Amino acid sequence: MSGGEILIVGGGMVGAAAACALAQRxxxxxxxxxxxPDCSWPRDGFEIRVSAISRASRNLFDHLGAWREMVRRRVTPYERMVVWEAGGGEIRFDAAELCEPELGHIIENGVIQCALWAVLRERPEVEVITGAELLSFEPSERRPALRVKQEGEERRLEADLVIAADGARSQLRELAGISTHGWSYDQHALVCTVKAEEGNQATAWQRFMPSGPLALLPMERDWFSIVWSTSPEEAARLAELEHDAFDEAVTRASEARLGRLTLEGGRGLFPLRLQHAGRYIAPGLALVGDAAHVIHPLAGQGVNLGLLDMAELVDVLVRAREKHRPLGHEQTLRRYERARKGENIAMQGAMDLLKRLFSNEIPPVKLARNLGLDLADRLSPLKRLLVRNAMGTLGELPSLAQPVAGESPHP
Ligand SMILES: Cc1cc2nc3c(=O)[nH]c(=O)nc-3n(C[C@H](O)[C@H](O)[C@H](O)COP(=O)(O)OP(=O)(O)OC[C@H]3O[C@@H](n4cnc5c(N)ncnc54)[C@H](O)[C@@H]3O)c2cc1C
Known part of the structure; x- marks a missing residue:
């Protein structure tokens, strides 16, 4: 079945996945x-931006034919996860307890984006427009349009629907007059790659500290990608430390659970904030991914939620086309917003609560969370629920997030 013209702004992980999925349909x-994007491969070293990819997202990549492209480049499965607090509780998750091969995969953002671009470049239904500046958005339930400037010339691009996948600072969202609410966490995430003396043990580690969490995400062999959230001043100080002093600081922060950690390559800083769009839709427009919501990275859920947005939108658009309803009609798009907004707000709220809970040094709160972590560790059903939630396999899933029939490559 064919028909329906869709204009997507933003070819990051979420926008590129949307282009592949909609072209496939x-x-x-x-x-x-x-x-x-620069997709040359192999590359020297690791990219510092990585994502913990859930089972639901991996299913989605598999459906799109992008998973095998990612495996061909580099993906790292992790089988265990350890979350602990200094001098406090600890909880461990193990894929074997769930009879699963792994809990998830750590993948460089560029690997994900390039695998999706490799797929969309093969699709005759996709036209890529680069280097165009967005000027305005004309809302319409039937034929929304964008005015853009490309190579000095203004063009008007019409479609049946426009999708904003242009990230947290979405210009399209702004042009459509959709406001956001949220706040800064007054934290920056320092990201980099380190080599661990004791290897990666196929385990993701997270230590909660009052200043913020330190996550160690396993990469190939002995390497870890680090996301260290702390005050902007401390993050800036850590980013400027001499290599030896940085190695010392990060090894101490990890309580040397993986032996000595040694910095490899550069360090990057990302300000952290919570942000949610007041609406996900306008006549002829749908927001997906970070354009709609930005959450604290402590549970590695941001892009996973964005991919679920786009998978839900795809199901809604396919149904609308079958019923000959306009793609950009409020009734059509409302189904998408209803399906995703509540879930995203709940996840955002849970991450916000966790962040506040673990930043709190008031003794009863500290005691409660230590008891909580230890108790949760001993309660298998609760643990299973937590892991299934993190894997994105709880509840009703859009069709693209459901498992693919048959074999797919397992690294
Ligand atoms: C430190 C850190 C760690 C994280 N770790 C994880 C994790 O482990 N797991 C996880 O799920 N999430 C994680 N996230 C969140 C994740 O990175 C984001 O949710 C994800 O990048 C959002 O993808 P997106 O495609 O919606 O937006 P983006 O990645 O921001 O992509 C937007 C794209 O739109 C393009 N664009 C913007 N404006 C225009 C325009 N006017 N015209 C044309 N193109 C435009 C940009 O060039 C870009 O390619 C983390 C975030 C941070 C900061």
Missing amino acids: GFRIRLMERRE
């Missing part, structure tokens, strides 16, 4: 991205 796609 016969929609004609124009994908606007600032510039074509």
